[in-house]
Amino acid sequence: MSREQARVRMYNVGFGDCFLLSWPGPDRTVKVLIDCGSHGHGAGPHKIEKIVERIVEDVRESDGTPRIDVVVGTHRHQDHVSGFDSPLWDEVEVTEVWMPWTEHPTDPEARRIRETQSRAARRLHAEASVASPVSVGRVVSAEESAKEEKLRDSLLALSANSLTNAQAMETLHHGFKGRPKRRFLPTGTLRRKSFETACLPGALVHVLGPSRDPDVIRDMNPPAGQSYLRMTEERESHGDGPWLPFRSSWKVTREEMERDHGHLMPSRDTDLRTIHNYGELDNDIRLDLAVQLEKGVNGTSLVLVFEVGRTCLLFPGDAQWGTWRVALEDPEWRNLLARTSFCKVGHHGSHNATPKDLLEKVLGEGFAAMVSTRPIANWPDIPRIPLLDRLAEKTGSRVVRSDSPPSEMPAGFRPRDETDLFFDLEIPL
């Protein structure tokens, strides 16, 4: 790598993120690792353990010690942190570890958000794992049954992604060699969050999110999720099963109603059954909650721009519209983003992680982009093809998908490695 260039290495993890950013420092190469994880349901061609081994080798310096200056965990989804669940990290010397403010161990708001998200994921996952009992008297067609299965699969996959990977988080919070300093960003009350740090010479780091804007926080911790938790935990604490809200002497059976108060009985048989089913939390509602939770954890993503020399490298994690809306309101951020030379495409190419306003009105043209993704059967809209097409137009075809890289890599990208373990982009500083 020449003196004048930065390198972005996208590891091929499948449905997940793992990027190594490096550039020449005064006496050695500066290295930043951004995320390391893969989704259980979207494995890549290489096991994550193999990727971790390769990273350790890639960061090994001339004295034999693997070193990384900054490790960034953008947010705690499995597909961004599962790789940190490995003993190999114990031998890697790290100077600083950066995480979003929602990871702060003692900040009360952060704890509230983390705990709710964690409890919701656990509960949804546990409930999805139990095969749903067919309601009494419900005859289910084959089509309905298949639909229900698919629903359950999606629910399991989504909630699993939000489960806390204790070992991985342990590594990020307390692991690595060299007793790294932890930063929970953005810090402080300054509106503009940009800073320099000794361990990253030559770089100005801008933190565009996550903010503490109440709407953004509501996205992270939606009221529906809190209600759901309260309700299910309440049921559990009281012991499951229906309970009578009145003394049983008030009860009247269906037969008695038909006999004595027939005028009140519904003319449609199914009405009472519909009402009976309302109380049961069905998988449709659980899926609603699970996607909200997924969006909520994505909302905690750290959004970073590394300004090295004249080059601006954008790593937004999986930030979605809430975070972008706040960031795009600030004219200074808009100016910064207009100078983007490289964009790591958010959330594996999904629709609302790269909102239209950002792509059409803020990012310029001719930047390079990388998408770490792979298609998953149940979810045809991720990555979103129209978005990728538009990216291809705006970048002049300088966009590379990890799951289907072109045989001829575009300008600035290194030729493909025969292992396809990673893809490299070189950018002049």
Next chain:
Amino acid sequence: MAKTVQTPAARRPLKIYAFDPMLGRMPLNRITIDIQNEPLRRGPAGSRIAVVDYDGANDCFYEPVDLDDKAILMQGGLDPSESDPRFHQQMVYAVGMKVIENFERALGRKITFRGRKLRIFPHAFEGRNAFFDPSLQALLFGYFRADRDSPGPNLPGQPVFSCLSHDIIAHEMTHALVHRLRKYFFDRTNHDVGAFHEGFSDIVAIFQHFSFPDILRDRIQRTRGDLRKSDAFVELAAEFGYATGKGQALRSAIQAPDPRRYQTVFEAHDRGSILVAAVFEAFFTTYQRRIADLVRIATGGTGQLPAGDMHPDLVNRIAAEATRTAQSVLTMCIRAFEYLPPVDITFGDFLRALVTADYELAPLDEHGQRQAMIEAFRVRGIYPDHVSSLSEESVLYEAAGLEPLGKELVGHLALAEYVYGGAPAADDEGSEAAAPALESEEEKLPQIVASELRRYARKNAAALGLDAARVNQIHVQGFHPSFRVNSHGSLVMELVAQFTQRAEAGSTDLGGMEPRAGTTLIAGVDGTVRYAVTKPLPGKGVSEIFREVSRTRFDRHKAFVADSDLADAHLPWADAAYLQKRIGKLNLSSLHLGLQS
């Protein structure tokens, strides 16, 4: 000897909880409200409402109350009780009927649910939710156990009932009535649709609650609370349990109006709060004008009340003014429905309807209620579309330059009213209407009126803002006569009709939510068309004057779909089926749970 026939009493008194007992128990937490007397069967089941106490979680029923039982009648209804399910049945019936009554009084006609009854299930399921379900034509209320660790003012684990809150019952009942009057207001075609449903339901709940005379009088007497400050009302609303703790949102929306919120806040409850706050501010401004002379008299012009308790006469008079103003605002808001388009409601439409409706009733605006409304909406950034200024004349709907309705049509409508005493409006999009075997000419009246209206609409399609190239797709959505007393004190009858028309089939992706054009037409008894409230859509046969408006409307719909997509948590995980139907109708169960924005 001649038998004397005892005429039945006009009113039936029934007791309800004044404040939600689940939010705090106080002595004498009850008021007696009175509603129209009607024959009741056990349930209670009347002509419009039937309370069915079915518990879905336990698959059982609870004993239905007989409100005509002599012992109960004598006391003016059962005493409020958390543990007696019959009182719960009584309360949901009483509050539900009160809302219907307020609608009838404001709209000047009898409201029915087109032959079917609205059912109320006071203990339908276990859960912290309550909602109107259009497919069941029912209000469903949930119950749950008070939290072990933070039960609030309840015993840990005790049953808590959503059906014991006046505001929750009135809120859900209003959803049902809005749906009855405007079924297409469930179609999510812009950001205001869900917010209007929520905000309007809150408005009815709060102002109906304020309109009970005892409540405000008691409040002033007990606390020497200064009802000259809006805080006191807001606190009262919060104590009512106004929509489970939205008090803070209401307080800030009232006291710090910010036009930017209307531009940036889209979640239905938050956006609805803007509407509530606007109406609330108008109420408060009007109320202050109304008590200005009382305060002058009481303070000898200084405006400073003497120390110590207020004179009870003063308390009564001030409370009475507040109650009267609340009733007046409530009536104004409901009356506005006559002037709403059949589709695609926006806050701006509602403002125009409010102002027009009130102008018809009281052209002089004696207490400045109308002006206060326009101003309160203005400071919150709510402006009607396509008006040239915010002066009253501009906000009022214009007289339409339309051909008068035929003599025959008006005659048939008057006859229908005479025969049916509250003409069951027919519509020809296939919604259920009780259809007995039609024999006599009289029974066919609704069909006759409908077909004459259809003929009128097809002939005047372009002037009505509809697409004249597709007249066969124009539907008569509904019609009814309405009655009001004009400013000279005479009874005036008007004919109101709604037309809708599907959009031209197009390729624009609207997430499965089909847009419709629609027009509400208000005509006088001489056939003159007084107002036409139009919502046009682009189309080949659309008149030139509606081109720009229809384009703007369609663009707004597209922008709404794009905004929804940005916030849609489901979108990354969508399959083809979801994408085609991702913008669904308003689902109140999900909305109240926070799962649908």
